[in-house]
Amino acid sequence: MAAALLAGAGTAWFTRPAASANPADGFASQASTTVTTLPPDDPALPTPPVGSSGAPNRSTASSSGRPAKAGVPLLGRSLPPVSEPSKLPAPTSFSIARLGITMKVRAEGVAGDGQMALAPPPADIGWYRYGPRPGDPAGATVLAGHLDEPDYGIGPLVQLTNLRQGDVITVASGKKAYRYSVKSVTSIKKTALDLSSLFTREGPPQLHVVTCGGNFDQETRHYDANVVVIANPIG
Amino acid sequence: MKTLRIAAVTVLAFSPLALATTANAASGDATVSVLHGVPGATVDVYANGKALLTNFKPGTLTDPVMLPAGDYDLKVVAAGAGADGKAVTEAKGVAVPAGANITVVAHLTADGKPVLTPYVNDTSMVPAGQARLTVRHDAAAPAVDVRANGKPALKGLTNPNEAKALVAAGTIKADVTLAGTSTVVIGPANLDLKEGTNTIVYAWGSAADKNLKLAVQTISGMNSAPGGVNAGSGGQAAAQAAASDTGRYVAIAGVAALAGGVVLFGRRKATNR
Numbered sequence: 001m002a003a004a005l006l007a008g009a010g011t012a013w014f015t016r017p018a019a020s021a022n023p024a025d026g027f028a029s030q031a032s033t034t035v036t037t038l039p040p041d042d043p044a045l046p047t048p049p050v051g052s053s054g055a056p057n058r059s060t061a062s063s064s065g066r067p068a069k070a071g072v073p074l075l076g077r078s079l080p081p082v083s084e085p086s087k088l089p090a091p092t093s094f095s096i097a098r099l100g101i102t103m104k105v106r107a108e109g110v111a112g113d114g115q116m117a118l119a120p121p122p123a124d125i126g127w128y129r130y131g132p133r134p135g136d137p138a139g140a141t142v143l144a145g146h147l148d149e150p151d152y153g154i155g156p157l158v159q160l161t162n163l164r165q166g167d168v169i170t171v172a173s174g175k176k177a178y179r180y181s182v183k184s185v186t187s188i189k190k191t192a193l194d195l196s197s198l199f200t201r202e203g204p205p206q207l208h209v210v211t212c213g214g215n216f217d218q219e220t221r222h223y224d225a226n227v228v229v230i231a232n233p234i235g
Numbered sequence: 236m237k238t239l240r241i242a243a244v245t246v247l248a249f250s251p252l253a254l255a256t257t258a259n260a261a262s263g264d265a266t267v268s269v270l271h272g273v274p275g276a277t278v279d280v281y282a283n284g285k286a287l288l289t290n291f292k293p294g295t296l297t298d299p300v301m302l303p304a305g306d307y308d309l310k311v312v313a314a315g316a317g318a319d320g321k322a323v324t325e326a327k328g329v330a331v332p333a334g335a336n337i338t339v340v341a342h343l344t345a346d347g348k349p350v351l352t353p354y355v356n357d358t359s360m361v362p363a364g365q366a367r368l369t370v371r372h373d374a375a376a377p378a379v380d381v382r383a384n385g386k387p388a389l390k391g392l393t394n395p396n397e398a399k400a401l402v403a404a405g406t407i408k409a410d411v412t413l414a415g416t417s418t419v420v421i422g423p424a425n426l427d428l429k430e431g432t433n434t435i436v437y438a439w440g441s442a443a444d445k446n447l448k449l450a451v452q453t454i455s456g457m458n459s460a461p462g463g464v465n466a467g468s469g470g471q472a473a474a475q476a477a478a479s480d481t482g483r484y485v486a487i488a489g490v491a492a493l494a495g496g497v498v499l500f501g502r503r504k505a506t507n508r
Contacts, residue, residue: 109364109404110362110461111461115465116363118466130430130458146469147467148469148473149469152469153469154471199363216474218470222467223467223473226463226464
């Protein structure tokens with residue numbers, strides 16, 4: 001089963017050219033996904049520097065100043081419509097019926113060390129609140145929870161490695177239950193994890209469920225791998 | 236043009252990932268927005284003699300458009316005055332570099348004369364959980380401080396300069412004071428600094444005419460991923476897995492010992508005979 005799951009994971013990222021049997025390789029960092037040449041960091045100069053190159057960002061007029069839009073200028077080519085931040089409700093509950101798992105979902109941001117923030121209880125799962133929500137048209141909804149914690153013991157996510165392709169994960173958001181079908185379960189060394197793919201806000205909508213795995217270093221009190229479940233929306 | 240295209244295709248062929256990240260910024264184009272920050276004057280804007288904007292009202296910001304890179308002669312005239320009309324203000328040879336994200340602002344100088352200022356918007360990646368706040372002084376007013384939640388965040392800003400900072404994403408209450416004082420000249424206003432954006436705040440208008448205002452532009456798409464997911468520091472699961480492995484070995488050893496015992500027993504039996 002492990003081999004099948006690993007092979008599945010190889011095709012999981014949209015940038016991967018081919019399936020890979022090497023779990024570390026399946027999510028290996030692709031430095032170029034985040035590298036873009038950008039305008040120089042040049043404060044206070046009202047003259048545009050030469051030779052800068054672009055990023056895929058979009059611009060909107062908004063907020064408290066509320067300048068009314070003048071509409072589209074007569075010259076030039078319009079940009080695609082701006083995708084507004086999601087107005088869908090935040091997820092509240094996570095469950096996997098076949099494994100008897102039900103967890104409360106907490107909205108989480110970024111910890112002081114730059115990693116995703118996670119509340120200690122392994123019984124709860126965190127949702128990366130800056131990323132997509134269940135039901136959003138693009139990108140990965142990321143849920144992550146502790147495998148284990150001192151004072152708390154082992155959490156339900158220890159069972160993630162027992163997931164099989166096609167198992168159903170249900171995430172409740174507001175009054176709706178979003179169902180996902182497991183596509184792959186992979187253990188990836190943290191040093192090789194492609195974080196921009198894991199937290200992507202582009203591409204088809206997916207659910208990414210993350211916990212720890214691999215070997216535990218007693219000195220640093222860290223696991224050396226992440227277990228990543230990729231699931232596709234059903235329906 | 237043809238060579239340009241070939242060059243673009245070659246680049247894309249060798250970096251398919253670059254294609255994904257620059258899909259909205261075609262090679263050779265720049266993203267340009269225009270903000271009208273001159274109080275009281277409805278205008279038309281011409282670029283290289285062609286109408287770029289008509290009936291453009293103070294306080295409005297255009298949607299961004301992609302314009303071919305190059306130098307532009309920009310001219311602002313009273314609405315309906317035509318390309319040859321008297322310039323309210325103009326700027327010749329404004330450089331619009333390929334790939335840049337630019338906002339051209341028609342505004343007043345510190346002493347109240349209309350002027351055009353092109354700003355390059357910082358579209359470099361923003362760390363996870365943060366937003367970039369840019370403030371531009373485009374008002375006929377002296378040096379100012381910008382306060383976030385009552386505390387000075389950006390100090391001593393003068394027309395037509397900008398100041399910027401990376402701040403935690405979220406809503407702040409911002410106001411503008413005369414530099415070094417607590418005399419509020421604009422605001423307070425709630426600013427929603429969305430994660431991964433550059434939120435650009437323009438102070439425009441005239442202090443003397445008491446019509447200072449804020450305009451806000453938000454550029455999104457500079458979000459980056461958190462540095463990792465550290466999801467387990469107990470070690471109990473690892474210990475349990477190790478224990479169950481040990482259990483399995485003990486069981487195997489037990490079976491082996493049992494088998495050996497049977498053999499021994501058999502031998503003993505044999506010797507007893």
